[in-house]
Amino acid sequence: xxxxxxxxxxxxxxxxxxxxxxxxxxxxxxxxxxxxxxxxxxxxxxxxxxxxxxxxxxxxxxxxxxxxxxxxxxxxxxxxxxxxxxxxxxxxxxxxxxxxxxxxxxxxxxxxxxxxxxxxxxxxxxxxxxxxxxxxxxxxxxxxxxxxxxxxxxxxxxxxxxxxxxxxxxxxxxxxxxxxxxxxxxxxxxxxxxxxxxxxxxxxxxxxxxxxxxxxxxxxxxxxxxxxxxxxxxxxxxxxxxxxxxxxxxxxxxxxxxxxxxxxxxxxxxxxxxxxxxxxxxxxxxxxxxxxxxxxxxxxxxxxxxxxxxxxxxxxxxxxxxxxxxxxxxxxxxxxxxxxxxx
Amino acid sequence: xxxxxxxxxxxxxxxxxxxxxxxxxxxxxxxxxxxxxxxxxxxxxxxxxxxxxxxxxxxxxxxxxxxxxxxxxxxxxxxxxxxxxxxxxxxxxxxxxxxxxxxxxxxxxxxxxxxxxxxxxxxxxxxxxxxxxxxxxxxxxxxxxxxxxxxxxxxxxxxxxxxxxxxxxxxxxxxxxxxxxxxxxxxxxxxxxxxxxxxxxxxxxxxxxxxxxxxxxxxxxxxxxxxxxxxxxxxxxxxxxxxxxxxxxxxxxxxxxxxxxxxxxxxxxxxxxxxxxxxxxxxxxxxxxxxxxxxxxxxxxxx
Amino acid sequence: xxxxxxxxxxxxxxxxxxxxxxxxxxxxxxxxxxxxxxxxxxxxxxxxxxxxxxxxxxxxxxxxxxxxxxxxxxxxxxxxxxxxxxxxxxxxxxxxxxxxxxxxxxxxxxxxxxxxxxxxxxxxxxxxxxxxxxxxxxxxxxxxxxxxxxxxxxxxxxxxxxxxxxxxxxxxxxxxxxxxxxxxxxxxxxxxxxxxxxxxxxxxxxxxxxxxxxxxxxxxxxxxxxxxxxxxxxxxxxxxxxxxxxxxxxxxxxxxxxxxxxxxxxxxxxxxxxxxxxxxxxxxxxxxxxxxxxxxxxxxxxxx
Numbered sequence: 001x002x003x004x005x006x007x008x009x010x011x012x013x014x015x016x017x018x019x020x021x022x023x024x025x026x027x028x029x030x031x032x033x034x035x036x037x038x039x040x041x042x043x044x045x046x047x048x049x050x051x052x053x054x055x056x057x058x059x060x061x062x063x064x065x066x067x068x069x070x071x072x073x074x075x076x077x078x079x080x081x082x083x084x085x086x087x088x089x090x091x092x093x094x095x096x097x098x099x100x101x102x103x104x105x106x107x108x109x110x111x112x113x114x115x116x117x118x119x120x121x122x123x124x125x126x127x128x129x130x131x132x133x134x135x136x137x138x139x140x141x142x143x144x145x146x147x148x149x150x151x152x153x154x155x156x157x158x159x160x161x162x163x164x165x166x167x168x169x170x171x172x173x174x175x176x177x178x179x180x181x182x183x184x185x186x187x188x189x190x191x192x193x194x195x196x197x198x199x200x201x202x203x204x205x206x207x208x209x210x211x212x213x214x215x216x217x218x219x220x221x222x223x224x225x226x227x228x229x230x231x232x233x234x235x236x237x238x239x240x241x242x243x244x245x246x247x248x249x250x251x252x253x254x255x256x257x258x259x260x261x262x263x264x265x266x267x268x269x270x271x272x273x274x275x276x277x278x279x280x281x282x283x284x285x286x287x288x289x290x291x292x293x294x295x296x297x298x299x300x301x302x303x304x305x306x307x308x309x310x311x312x313x314x315x316x317x318x319x320x321x322x323x324x325x326x327x328x329x330x331x332x333x334x335x336x337x338x339x340x341x342x343x
Numbered sequence: 344x345x346x347x348x349x350x351x352x353x354x355x356x357x358x359x360x361x362x363x364x365x366x367x368x369x370x371x372x373x374x375x376x377x378x379x380x381x382x383x384x385x386x387x388x389x390x391x392x393x394x395x396x397x398x399x400x401x402x403x404x405x406x407x408x409x410x411x412x413x414x415x416x417x418x419x420x421x422x423x424x425x426x427x428x429x430x431x432x433x434x435x436x437x438x439x440x441x442x443x444x445x446x447x448x449x450x451x452x453x454x455x456x457x458x459x460x461x462x463x464x465x466x467x468x469x470x471x472x473x474x475x476x477x478x479x480x481x482x483x484x485x486x487x488x489x490x491x492x493x494x495x496x497x498x499x500x501x502x503x504x505x506x507x508x509x510x511x512x513x514x515x516x517x518x519x520x521x522x523x524x525x526x527x528x529x530x531x532x533x534x535x536x537x538x539x540x541x542x543x544x545x546x547x548x549x550x551x552x553x554x555x556x557x558x559x560x561x562x563x564x565x566x567x568x569x570x571x572x573x574x575x576x577x578x579x580x581x582x583x584x585x586x587x588x589x590x591x592x593x594x595x596x597x598x599x600x601x602x603x604x605x606x607x608x609x610x611x612x613x614x615x616x617x618x619x620x621x622x623x624x625x626x627x628x629x630x631x632x633x634x635x636x637x638x639x640x641x642x643x644x645x646x
Numbered sequence: 647x648x649x650x651x652x653x654x655x656x657x658x659x660x661x662x663x664x665x666x667x668x669x670x671x672x673x674x675x676x677x678x679x680x681x682x683x684x685x686x687x688x689x690x691x692x693x694x695x696x697x698x699x700x701x702x703x704x705x706x707x708x709x710x711x712x713x714x715x716x717x718x719x720x721x722x723x724x725x726x727x728x729x730x731x732x733x734x735x736x737x738x739x740x741x742x743x744x745x746x747x748x749x750x751x752x753x754x755x756x757x758x759x760x761x762x763x764x765x766x767x768x769x770x771x772x773x774x775x776x777x778x779x780x781x782x783x784x785x786x787x788x789x790x791x792x793x794x795x796x797x798x799x800x801x802x803x804x805x806x807x808x809x810x811x812x813x814x815x816x817x818x819x820x821x822x823x824x825x826x827x828x829x830x831x832x833x834x835x836x837x838x839x840x841x842x843x844x845x846x847x848x849x850x851x852x853x854x855x856x857x858x859x860x861x862x863x864x865x866x867x868x869x870x871x872x873x874x875x876x877x878x879x880x881x882x883x884x885x886x887x888x889x890x891x892x893x894x895x896x897x898x899x900x901x902x903x904x905x906x907x908x909x910x911x912x913x914x915x916x917x918x919x920x921x922x923x924x925x926x927x928x929x930x931x932x933x934x935x936x937x938x939x940x941x942x943x944x945x946x947x948x949x950x
Contacts, residue, residue, distance in 0.1 A: 059550055084556075092553030099551075104544040109566050109642055118562075119552040154642045170552065278664025293657075294664035302653035327651045358793040365794075369802050478938075482931035484882055486889050487923040490909050494916050585797040589889055593909060604890045607805055615805065619798060626795040 005073075006177055006210045007033040007056070012070035014048075014055050017063060023283045025051040027234040028070075030310075033178070038204060038211040040225035040242075042218060042257065046280055048234040049214045053180045056212075057095055058087045074178070093123035096171030100183040102163035106155040112139075113151030116170050123174050138169040143199055161192035165199065172207065180212045185220065197223060218261055222246060227316075230254050233280050233291035236310070240317035250319040252296045290322065298323060298331055348635060355631045362623045363412070366616060367405060412620075428617030431602055436621075438508055439591065439598035443583050445514055446522035450579075454526040455572070458533025459565060465538065473530060480527025486589040489520035493593060506595035517594045521586045525579050529572055536568035543567075570641050577633040581626050678867075681943035688939025691932035698929060702752060705745030713742040714897045722915045731921050735911055743899050744921060750900040751881055751926075754811060758818040758880035763873045765819065766826025771862065773827065774834030775853060781831070788828060791821050797883075804887055809895040814887065818880055826872050833865040867944035874940055878933040885926055901926050 014026040026048045033039050041049045054060050056072055058079065072079040074095070079087070091097075099105045107115060116135040120126055126134075132151065139147035142165040155163060164184060171179055181200070185193040201224060204211060213225055221228055222242060229239040230253060238251040249255055256276040278295040281287050287294070293303040300322060308322045322328055461473035496516060497505035504513050540546065541564065549559045587600030595601075599618065606614040638644045682688055706713065709730070717737030725732040731740035773784040803817035837843060838861070846860055862869075881901075887893030888902030889909070896903070901922045908919030 057551060059547060088553045088555060090553065091551055097551040099544060099548065101544060105548045107545045107549070107563050107567070109570075110562065118554065118558070122552065122554055122558075156643045167548070170548070277659060278661065281664075287663075294660040297658055299657050299659070300654045301657055302649065304657070305653070322654070325649075325654070327649065328654045329656065354789075355793070358790055361790060362794050362798075366798075366802060369806050478931065478934055479927075482878070482934050483923075483927040484885055484930070486886070486909070487905065487919075487927060490905075490912060490919050491923065494912055494919075498913060498916075581795050581797070584795075585886075589886065592890065607801065608891055619802065623795055623798050626798070627793055630793065 004034045005032050006035045006075060007212075008071075008073040008076075009052070009056070010071040010073070012052065012055065012072065013068040014051050014060065014065060015068050016065050021284050024068075024286055025065075025234055025283060026055070027286065029231070029234070029236055031229055031236065031239060033210050033212060035177075035210055036208040037227065038213060038225045039227045039229060040213045040215065040221035041229045041231060042214075042216060042221060043231035044216060044280065046283075047231045049231050050182055052231075053097075053182060053212055053214060057091055057097055057180065058082065058084070059097075089123070092119045092176075093174040094176050095178040095180065096174070096176040097180040097182065098164070098167045098171050098184050101187045102160050102167055103187070105167055106163055108155055111152055111154060112158070112166055116166070116173055119170055120173055134173065135169075138173050139166070141203070142166070142169045143195075160188055161195060164188065164192075164196055168196075168199065168203070172203065172209070175207070176209060178212070179209045180214075182214045183216070184213075185217070186215070193220075200224065218246075218257065230257070233286060234283060235291060235307075236318075236320065237292065238317075238319040238321075240313075240319075244314070244317040248313075248317070250313055250317070250324065251292075251321050252298050252323070253292050256295075290320075300328065348638075351631055351634055355627050359624045359627050362627070363409075363620050364405075366619045366623070367408060368401070428614055428621075431614065432599060432618070432621055435597060435599040435602050438596060439587050439600055442508075442514070442517055442521060442587060442590070442596065442598060443580075445518040446583055446586075447525070447579070449518055450522035450525035451529055453522075454529025455533050455569070457526070457530035459537060461530065461534040462537030462541075462568075463560065470534075474534070477527040477530040477534075480523045480530075483523075484589075485520050485524055485586045486593060488523055489517065489590050489593040492516045492520055508594075508596045508598075513594075517590050517596060520593075521583060521590045524586070525582060528575065528579070532572050532575060533568060536571045537564055540564050540568050570637075573633070573637050573640055576636070577630040580629040580633070584622060584626060674867075678943045682939055685939040685942065687935050691936040691939070694928065694932045695936070698748060698925070699752060702745050702748035705748070706742050709739065709741055711739035711742050713738060713746040713899055722911065722918075724915070724917060725921075732915070732917050734907060734915075734918055740904075740918065740921060743904060744901070744925060747899040747901045747904050747922065748925065750811060750894060750898065751884055751902065752929075754814055754818075754884045754900070755877045755881035758815050758822065758883075759873055759876035761815060761819040762822040762876055762880075763826050763869065765823035766872075767830050767862070767869065769823065770827035770830030771834060774831040774838065775856070775861065777835075777838075784827075785831075788824050791824050794821065796821060797886075800883060800887070801892065804892045809893060810898075811894070814884055814893060817887075818883055822876070822880075826869070826876075829868050829872055830865055833868050834861050837861050837864055871937065871941045871944060874933065874937040878930045878937070881926070881929060881933075 009032070010030050012026055012029045013024070016023040016025060029048070029052055031039070041052070043049050051060060051065075055065075055067060056074070056079070067080055070080065074090070079090075082090075106112070113132065113135055116138065117128065117131040120131045120134060121128070136147045136151060139150055144150055144162060144165055150158075155166075158166065168184075184200070185196050188196065197220060200211075203209075204224070211224075213221070215221060225242055227239065227241050228245040230237045230245065230251065232253050237253045238245065238249065245254060246258070249258060253276075256274075259274045260276065262273060276295055281291050281294070287304070289302075289304040289306050290296075290299070290308060293299040296303070302325075303322050308320050308325070310318050310320045311324050312318055313324070323331055457473045457476065461470040461477075464470045493505055493516060496503045503516055507513055508517075546559065546563055549563045554563075584600075587598055588604050589600075590596070591598040591601040592604060599621075602614070603618045603622070605611075606618060711729070715738065717733070719737065720729070720733050721735055721737045723729055723733045725740075729739050729741065731744055733739055734743070769784060773781045799821050800817045803820060804813060807813035807816065843856065843860060846856060851859075884893055884900060885902030885905060888900050889906045891906065894900040894903045904922035905919060905926065908915075908922055911918045
């Protein structure tokens with residue numbers, strides 16, 4: 001069981017020391033990722049998903065950030081103690097990352113080919129000629145036409161979707177064991193989004209990399225991930241397989257998320273768009289109890305007083321909510337509207 | 344891109360023409376005339392005016408002037424009898440250009456280095472020191488720097504020659520005094536540029552690729568940070584050119600700037616006019632060259 | 647904490663909590679002032695400039711000499727208890743001359759900057775607000791004026807008009823307004839498209855009201871920064887012009903003119919250059935530091 005895991009995050013807490021005080025961005029997050037598995041992390045802006053994954057690659061500037069506590073085990077090695085130099089050897093070669101905005105993620109004054117070749121040459125002992133060949137091959141694999149010509153072009157000659165393909169090529173060229181995709185389609189048009197997701201699905205089949213996919217789009221998760229983690233205010237609210245989360249969600253926040261996805265069949269059957277009222281709490285002074293209590297229809301006195309422990313509904317399906325406590329009243333929740341129920 | 348260049352070129356020529364016309368009429372409005380003095384009788388003065396064509400109506404003078412200009416003839420100096428403006432330019436400009444180029448190279452290289460060091464050591468001692476030098480550089484006028492240098496290194500310590508332009512040692516202080524202001528400007532701009540770039544997404548990408556800090560600093564940061572600095576090269580050349588007016592005066596360098604100042608003080612219409620046109624046109628042309636340079640350096644514009 | 651069944655009483659959504667924004671929001675100007683106050687160098691600079699201004703008026707009254715009386719019995723004397731800053735080649739007291747000169751230099755610096763700024767705001771404001779043909783014409787003129795080298799124009803005007811305070815101010819401002827005009831126009835163009843302007847128009851605001859009540863106040867930050875940086879530029883220009891002999895001429899005096907005389911006397915009496923030089927440099931330094939500080943605190947993007 002253990003050696004199937006490529007990544008294990010144990011009780012990770014990350015804070016930022018700002019002029020106004022400490023911002024607790026991540027407050028005790030634990031999860032694992034198996035080889036060749038895709039896990040999705042969903043949550044609204046500011047819930048800590050980006051800080052979590054960037055901490056895995058240690059891309060958070062420290063200061064002002066710091067890892068307060070916890071372990072990050074990559075192939076059973078604890079990265080929290082790694083120096084920047086040691087991390088450099090892992091980044092790009094063992095783990096790759098693609099970011100949200102492809103328009104600004106590439107060096108504007110460097111040719112595309114060069115930006116792919118430099119990561120190859122950094123990590124592999126390879127001649128420039130061979131690197132060029134590999135780069136051209138990779139550009140073809142990510143679906144760009146005329147890779148030989150494209151190699152010598154500059155980023156501004158590419159569209160957003162094409163640039164994101166280049167980013168994928170750069171992230172995968174050294175054959176990393178872990179790929180982190182931080183909202184890879186959020187900044188793209190819907191049609192291009194679909195293309196990029198298809199591309200990633202295809203590559204996933206071919207290369208068998210483990211993937212962490214961050215998004216706030218539940219449809220994307222449903223299409224690509226095997227397991228899902230729901231984050232809120234720096235903590236994990238619920239985690240489980242895609243089926244668990246979509247068909248048997250247990251946390252009120254997850255219910256809210258699923259409900260707020262507009263459904264195609266609501267055309268002609270218009271109801272109000274459902275939203276979760278209020279704002280997430282201020283992470284300068286996070287609430288003592290469950291962070292979601294003030295926005296939760298089902299919250300109880302105890303929710304405001306203490307953070308619920310993580311429990312298992314079934315094997316692998318975890319939730320952190322007082323509603324699972326034996327003393328809590330049973331919630332007879334109608335089947336959740338929104339989302340694609342016809343999976 | 345060539346259409347853009349052509350348009351810029353035409354605008355430059357047009358600007359120069361407007362400049363020339365304005366200067367021509369302004370100079371003709373000057374009080375007094377260059378010939379009246381104790382040594383010259385009114386009659387001789389009148390004859391000289393006639394000889395130089397200064398008694399004709401203004402618009403006639405203008406046409407004659409423009410005609411001569413097209414032939415490359417800027418006229419005669421009214422004070423240095425017999426010498427043409429062209430001769431003076433040909434003699435003095437190379438010296439000023441030499442001074443200017445030395446100052447420019449010094450300022451740009453030292454300024455870039457200072458700015459890079461400051462940015463890489465943000466808020467630490469090197470940064471504070473560099474920025475202190477920079478803010479002093481833009482605050483202390485070049486003539487004061489020059490005079491102070493002259494006093495300490497030449498008069499007091501005798502390490503360097505105080506004036507004139509006869510060898511390498513003579514060029515040190517003037518180039519420094521002239522270039523200091525530019526050095527400061529470049530340093531501040533480069534630092535700001537580097538710091539802005541450090542927050543850009545593509546730097547994060549570079550880090551995520553596992554590249555070394557050196558690779559990132561040179562290929563990703565500096566290469567992009569330099570672009571805004573190129574844009575100030577135009578005003579820099581203007582700043583250096585007007586700087587030569589005072590630096591050459593202090594160090595008694597027989598350059599074009601010095602001639603210009605003297606021409607103005609002597610009410611030498613013709614020379615003033617000729618040199619103003621020369622300097623003005625030179626600066627407009629330099630701006631145009633910088634525009635092209637920027638296009639070469641930034642691939643986004645090159646297309 | 648004891649877990650009893652009473653704790654599981656349903657409470658539900660608490661709108662009071664989920665809608666509070668914990669950090670108090672402070673206004674733009676409060677924030678700017680806060681940031682400026684913490685910039686010690688900028689505060690020191692303001693104090694320095696205030697001191698100089700104070701002495702510009704009070705200084706000359708502190709001794710019995712005046713700035714233009716020649717005294718051939720005490721020429722080129724070093725600073726002493728008699729003449730605090732020494733005397734020049736005509737025996738004039740330098741303390742007096744420095745502070746009289748301060749009046750002139752500071753006045754020119756301030757006036758030139760104010761005139762440039764006002765012209766720039768008006769012209770840039772008109773261009774930005776009315777747009778279309780008006781904007782195009784104004785911008786073409788601005789483009790050409792920018793292309794003509796500033797110092798050349800200034801020198802030419804000085805040569806025509808002769809020396810003096812008014813000629814200098816005219817020379818410095820006749821093309822000096824273009825920077826401010828461009829900045830203001832840019833700001834207005836940016837603001838024009840924002841929603842609060844649309845809202846104001848919908849409520850029937852006239853162009854004048856739009857300009858003065860909405861557009862200009864929101865451009866104030868940019869205006870203040872540019873104004874503060876124009877002052878040292880003007881002081882430098884005056885010093886430059888006087889140094890090459892076409893700025894302020896005797897018997898009037900300015901720091902630039904003092905530097906001119908001082909440079910010539912440098913071998914025998916270096917203090918004659920050093921003292922005005924220090925004053926010019928300190929003033930420019932203080933103004934530049936203040937300008938930097940203002941830029942740091944009025945630009946919302948730079949908030950740390």
